[in-house]
Amino acid sequence: MAELRPPIESGAPDPMPYMHPVMVKNYGKWAFHSHPKPGVLYHRAESGDEIWTVKAGTARQMDHYTIRELADIADQYADGYVRFTARSNIEYMVADGSKVEPLIKALSEKGYPIGGTANSVSMIAHTQGFLHCDIPGTDASGVVKALMDELYDDFVKCEMPNRVKLSTSCCEINCGGQADIAIIVQHTKPPKINHDLVANVCERPSVVARCPVAAIRPALVNGKPSLEVDEKKCICCGACYPPCPPMQINDPEHSKIAIWVGGKNSNARSKPTFHKLVANGLPNRAPRWPEVAEVVKKILATYKEDGKPWERMIDWIDRIGWPAFFEKTGLPFTKYHIDNWRGGRYNLNASAHIRF
Numbered sequence: 001m002a003e004l005r006p007p008i009e010s011g012a013p014d015p016m017p018y019m020h021p022v023m024v025k026n027y028g029k030w031a032f033h034s035h036p037k038p039g040v041l042y043h044r045a046e047s048g049d050e051i052w053t054v055k056a057g058t059a060r061q062m063d064h065y066t067i068r069e070l071a072d073i074a075d076q077y078a079d080g081y082v083r084f085t086a087r088s089n090i091e092y093m094v095a096d097g098s099k100v101e102p103l104i105k106a107l108s109e110k111g112y113p114i115g116g117t118a119n120s121v122s123m124i125a126h127t128q129g130f131l132h133c134d135i136p137g138t139d140a141s142g143v144v145k146a147l148m149d150e151l152y153d154d155f156v157k158c159e160m161p162n163r164v165k166l167s168t169s170c171c172e173i174n175c176g177g178q179a180d181i182a183i184i185v186q187h188t189k190p191p192k193i194n195h196d197l198v199a200n201v202c203e204r205p206s207v208v209a210r211c212p213v214a215a216i217r218p219a220l221v222n223g224k225p226s227l228e229v230d231e232k233k234c235i236c237c238g239a240c241y242p243p244c245p246p247m248q249i250n251d252p253e254h255s256k257i258a259i260w261v262g263g264k265n266s267n268a269r270s271k272p273t274f275h276k277l278v279a280n281g282l283p284n285r286a287p288r289w290p291e292v293a294e295v296v297k298k299i300l301a302t303y304k305e306d307g308k309p310w311e312r313m314i315d316w317i318d319r320i321g322w323p324a325f326f327e328k329t330g331l332p333f334t335k336y337h338i339d340n341w342r343g344g345r346y347n348l349n350a351s352a353h354i355r356f
């Protein structure tokens, strides 16, 4: 009998084979940890074993020359062990304290900034963008690069009240998740439908089911099966575009960028929160997104000056209140910040069924 093929595992792999041997040996048996300097963490195990973690920023989308360079540094200073964080930082684990400074020197000389730990601004969580996703309204890599160039000092120094997590999302589906400051594409017009293509490309019932406000209906246009959008209901979310590209919503003029603040995934000290809109209608202007950088820097500077030690962005806003947030940051509070849309009661999908 033919030998059965072993199943192909998918999802997160078992981390143990990739972990530094000192970490495997002392797994779950750490006595304490400290933060000797920006970008460096120190852990001591109950056994007395020690390990240092050195964190450096990377570009996330890397060519193989860069990956080889980072791997060579790991072989030389960190026994060949590295890991990448969710925010595209690379971390080297070093069991020999005398190698920490040479490792930092080697990384710095190659242009990798050391930082992103404790109360610094970590790298921006980076969505897939044009490289791997089919629906972006802007380029995630570009926004991350442009902004981190501006925030370099805040990455390598620990001068914020608490850690700051930023994210970008190149469509409104927002796979970047919740963050202290989130930079998200904002469509401001309903999709334009190319009726000649709908029947050939789209599965119309799936597209109709996809709309969260039931704004899409099947329709016959020029004798061909197509779709129509009730523009009064449409909230310009872009959810119909992935299953039906002829419903084009990306627009050079009307796709803008919005900034949201106060999101938090962790439940350390206070509960997780959703971020809230504070700036909208910013131009989606590659390659440096200057208007977006200006608003992000303004929010960070105000938080840095006004936040108390260990207050996360949302803790600070909760303490001072939203009116004071707008006053202190100088951001205009407009009618677009008020969520007065009442259609949800009648239109939002309220059933417990999961649809794809």
Ligand code: SF4
Pocket: 127, 128, 129, 133, 134, 135, 136, 137, 140, 168, 169, 170, 171, 172, 173, 174, 175, 176
């Ligand atoms: S934010 Fe949207 S466009 Fe960007 S990678 Fe995620 S799902 Fe794709």
Ligand code: SF4
Pocket: 190, 191, 210, 211, 212, 213, 214, 215, 216, 229, 233, 234, 235, 236, 237, 238, 239, 240, 241, 249
């Ligand atoms: S953009 Fe969103 S709300 Fe508008 S039609 Fe498409 S799915 Fe519906």
